[in-house]
Amino acid sequence: MKMTKLIMTESEIKCMSTISTEGVTTTIYLADKTKILAPMIGKTLASLEEKGFVNISRSGKTKKIALSDSKHALLFRDMSLEFKHIKFEKYLSGSVLEVLSAIGFLKLATIKEIHQNCNVSEPSAARTISKLRKLGVVQKREEGYSISQRFERLKDFVIEFRHYMNTKSAKNFSKDYVILWEQNDVFIIESSTKKGDEGNFHLTGPSVFGKFGIKLFMTSSYHYHSPREKQRGLEKSIIHTFLIPLSQRVVLPVLLVWKKNEKKMNKKYLYNTAEKYGTKNRIDEVYKYFETKGAYKPEYFPTWKEFASKAKEYGLRV
Template identity: 30%
Template structure:
């Protein structure tokens, strides 16, 4: 997320400095520091102002930097750049609740040994501890470390989408991915269209909307029906959307294990469980936001789906 050098630059930078002054404070070369500043500027973490031939730089007004400032002031004796470089901050992103090394490795997309290696220095400094059931957790007073990692990722996501469009809403995000709503088309290959209009891919033409939805991911090449169902529930979990998801689950041969995994990822597992139970019991077990079975059968018939 940040290199050790980028961390040190953010901590050293106070007020407004020239690149030369920052290089002196970091005890690094001018060319190295200039590259750091360029990367931090692209990330939206520093503001760059030209004054003649000189670049004046200062920290941007982001929540992530406010949290970093709090950490470095409150725990000035800790070498945060050394502790948080590499995979440590990626892992800390998911320490908003106690988690096992296996869970952290899966979520942060690293090896279990990497989790242990990244958290060992933090555990040695009393920042992280292991519970009796072998889960990792942040000690009291250091909970803001996870919030900082999340805010830093959020800032990165904002810069990524702002490079494409001006007006947007991020509906869901993880460390490396996010779901965004906009009124403008995005053509970048890392933004995969999702939402209601993608039901046409499965011969389920839903009412067109002005809003567009995209999943940003550098690894997702195609949108599976399981993922589309979860995206719909993130976008809107109302009764109509649930009925549309029921249509999709009835119409397509869904991998239930994959659906469950995606539901956990997008934090819609409770709703997905309700949908699956509803279909498995032909509507005998339903919640108030799900239709009567006869009503769903009528809707399914309209779309040529066998309920």
């Protein structure tokens, strides 16, 4: 199962609403209560289990269904009980959670931007936003779309559900992954895997600096996950490096690969992309560090002497 799109069907939401109210239950009871045909109940519950919402066990021939203790399952329960008057299966099924996840994580001002940051077509995103605004779930202010404060628990649920799905994708890719940075369904992991690009995972950061003349001895790899864009170019890799926790072990390779390729890099693209990811200040720090030959030394940057010594090993003149 691809763990990329954030989707719940009407049947799944109906079952979750019933389980949230009743607690431990059975497939027979769920079929009767939700009016879902018995053959569909099994498929629906298997999907809910895969998405971390429920635990399924057997007692003789009877399947017992219990709410999972995952954060997103518990938040759904709280949300379902708080807003008993809302039939969430009518409003949250299909691609709605994809749209809510995008505006929950990001400041998006237009429908086009929402479409560009989730796995939903632009017309579908427009219809979804219109429906949610009428319900009062989504509001639009000068800075962009957001989930209304009244539905803060819904926002928490969507963000936790997204994190669970991201975690599952990362685990399928590498068993010893660590998510270092996350923004909607785009995230960066560090792991010991030696895999290259695979599916929605693409090598990034110091893991690709060798392609640009700075070969490093590394015991772990960095991968960028995105269902919509492939990792390309040094500029994006530098920006991704500044998204992960900083240390001199991380910053020094950036300075080396920057110096090696400074005449080839697209400065405009670098700045625009850095602004999108909120790392423009880091790009400014690198420029100032080079301009002052290390007199300006942000945290985790090496002394100019240390940088010059390492640069000499790579044949760079500073």
